[in-house]
Amino acid sequence: MDKRFKPKEWEEKLYKSWEAEGLFTAKVDKKKKPFVIILPPPNANGNLHMGHAMMVYQDIMVRYNKLLGKEVLYLPGADHAGFETWYVFEKELQKQGKSRFDFKREELYKMVWEFTMKYRGRMEDQLRRLGFALDWEKKKFTLDEDIVWIVYLTFKKLFDEGLVYRAKRLINYCVRCKTSFSDLEVSYEEEEGRLWYIKYPLKGEEGFITVATTRPETMLGDTAVAVNPKDKRYKNLIGKKVILPLVGREIPIIADEAVDPEFGTGAVKVTPAHDETDWQIAQRHNLPMVQVIGFDGRMTKEAGKFAGLRVKEVREKVLEKLKSQGFLEKVKKHVHRVGKCYKCKTPIEPLPREQWFIKIRPLAEKAKELVKKGKIKIIPKKFEKILLDWLDRFYDWNISRQIIWGIRIPAYKCQMSNVKCQNCERKAKSEKVKGDGWFVSLERPEKCPICGECEPKQDEDTFDTWFSSGQWPYATLMSLAAKGEKLKSLEDYQKIEFFKYFYPTSVMETGYDILPWWVARMIMLGNFATGKEPFKVVFLHGLVRDKHGQKMSKSKGNVVNPLDLIEKYGADALRASLVYNTTVGSDVNFSEERIIGMRNFANKIWNMGRFLYLAREKASENKGLLEKEAEELEKEFAEVKGKYFKYMNSYQFPYALELLHEFSWHRFADYYIEKFKEALWQGDKGAFEALQKVYFEILKMLHPFMPFVTEAIWRVFKGEERSILEVSLLSL
């Protein structure tokens, strides 16, 4: 044995043999209890970062449960990561001096596909380097045909049950990325802006009403001025009309509770097409809508002489004109929150558009129930309230995205429907079709099921990525159960033995930062599609920060690369450094000192083995020199073991690791080995065996945390072909 544990000489070799020996392969075995963790699918074209390394908790649970003798499925996969990938891909295109508009849809799709596939294998290999015991034979991709099929089935079921609908609403639109987003993808940033006070002259009489706004350019689309009904200052103005400056349109003064009399002048300009609150006011008062900002970020025809200008430019122009015509009363500094595209930071424009929405309330209420009744346990507990808060706040979810990388929505429109075309405003040919003409079909229909004559047109949009990843637990298990076959309904999949055995999954382990994006939606969609919770436990880990608690970012230059760390210190050290001396669910401030400490620990474990390995040859006969001490050791270890199981079973993994660290190093090595040394030199077999017995047990208990060093020693002692994963912790 080497004097030191050399991870590089072991890691790849051991991982390959685990895979080759099928130790990560799960199958239905009714004699055993199943334990299932589905890996949160990383972006297929991504690169491993410290956030992925935090998923080590999954592998800890997986290996622990293997050692407990359960049938363990740890399922890998990859996410096509619709918009994320699209964003990176478009940047690549730009570098080549091209744009998405240079290509046809099919061409683009093929290009992104190839772009993604080029990197997919890389991520898989990187996960292997962390030592994750993934069942690679079963790996799934969100764009696998059979997965897409299940996503379609879910969409159809939602549609049939009235939980998905199409409506024209204000959506969050990024004019740079050219797509809409769900409310979650809008990130708000505080900014110092201006509050402009604009005079709107009353119609047919002297005087005016002053409104305050942060977005003067939207006044071109105003269709009312609103005041609070209780506001005495404006009581006599309600019902009167004002003339919209610059535009000349007559608009009414209305009363609405949503207006805060304390803010600004207490009078608000109402722009239904470009502000959510105003949209709602418009609904209540039946106000018309004038869209002055287009999807290209430029002013529309409705903006009259300002048409074609960019929003920023038009603001200046409008202000200039208002000022010169005497409508601008004053300007104040004003700090407010501006919604930005979470990716490119362009201000989000609320714009009216027809899209697909999921009716969230009924789904969220069911999800809440599952959590409240303890059907789904949240660890650590503090996130339970956060999740419930989120579930309370969720509002209908816009799942349409105007990008082509993703799962195209299987919705079609009858061309004979009597609804005006959204784009050309022309009426369709026939009056005989009722409704809006939209229908959902799992496959491209040959004949229109509505009118029977037209060739229906498929929606151009794709699903929000989270719509498909929200189905991941059941979609993967269903597709594996049916071995790629497409079944007629979600119910059919659920009858298959494989699905029944492995679903619901045991634990969903992921970062708390995607609680609303992913976890909440998996619960809602999983429960909807299968009638069951998709997992029994949600275990949330924290974020990895730098040593001073700063967020890692490229611009700060404090990003550490897990692969470099593995290269330098070994995977065991990296894994343990993210667990040792941390609190479950809290952020980890990562420092090189941490990982060095764990590298040393791995080496210490190795050297205990090395010592015993050398002592083994000397052990000849049982001299009974240290019977009392051996008993003492056994007693102390029994206590440690009890605590270990208590910690592991209650998800207190850091405690378990700290316990093993403390006991193995400072009691077993520093105290017992030192005490036994003399006897071992004299060849006392009894003393040797007492030590070895406890040592082997330490190896097994530590294996979930540090799989490589423990397995390496195991093989040194037991022979190349023997894996520590073949033994059971319970048989100790």
Add this chain to the structure above:
RNA sequence: GGCCGUUUAGCUCAACUGGUUAGAGCACCCGGUUUACAUCCGGGAGGUUGGGGGUUCGAGUCCCUCAGCGGCCACCA
């Protein structure tokens, strides 16, 4: 504005449901080791647990309050 978290040794963090002299690692100081490991061993110094008040036989832990830091959320245009 609301919610959540956090404040403990120079640094990074522990201390489960309140219970001995508040513990680790790193750093620091002193000493040791010809055969498991210097990625080691033994010893040491270092804390008024953010401030104030309260409950209790007993508070880092529970309650109130103030302050700092971090995060999430909210339609004040």
